[in-house]
Amino acid sequence: MVRAIVTDIEGTTSSLSFVKDVLFPYSARHMREFVLTHGPQPPVRRMLDEARELDGGARDDAALVDVLLRWIQEDRKYGPLKALQGLMWEEGYRRGDFQGHVYEDAARRLRDWHARGLRLYVYSSGSVQAQVSLFRHTPFGDLTPLFQGHFDTRIGGKKEAAAYEAIRRELGLPAPDILFLSDVREELDAAATAGLRTACLVRGEGPEVNPGPHPVARSFDELAV
């Protein structure tokens, strides 16, 4: 029996184009000014130092911004980049520059599952802060009360079975009681290796999705939960 659902965001609850065409360009446009303005603040400084370490070069902030902009273009899922983006996006949501895109079927079924007592979690490469901001500012209102917890890549990479084992331990449930939803075959393979149930969302947006052996759903309405 499914007792908990862990969901990906991009391509699953939310459209690829919102992330690629709204969020990523927004963070690219604001990166330089954000680093100059907030760089001296200790939490931002730590993120910048981590980014510098990852890049391997002792660069100044101006050069580091160029590295961060390249990482955005290359869709790198690096922790410090994701943490910086999360802070910038929170400003964007607060200013009303955009709202968090969530498919109508996802918002409705998440509410339904929550009302039925299922435990709901998010696992995304976006930072926990970015996840909370997105679900707090949706056209369907604040969806954050639906979730019992959030995971980002601090628990491990989304294509690594160990990350799903760690999530299972955190949830304290047998693996077959947990359903993981994603639009990426390798993420689903990793979750299945850890013993979780899986379903592949095929939203019909972007490149063709190869679901492999995973059950396919075109929307949350097609999930048998």
Ligand SMILES: CSCCC(=O)C(=O)COP(=O)(O)O
């Ligand atoms: C929290 S929304 C932004 C998601 C993001 O930054 C990203 O790289 C997409 O990651 P996902 O694991 O949701 O595919």
Ligand SMILES: [Mg+2]
């Ligand atoms: Mg995804």
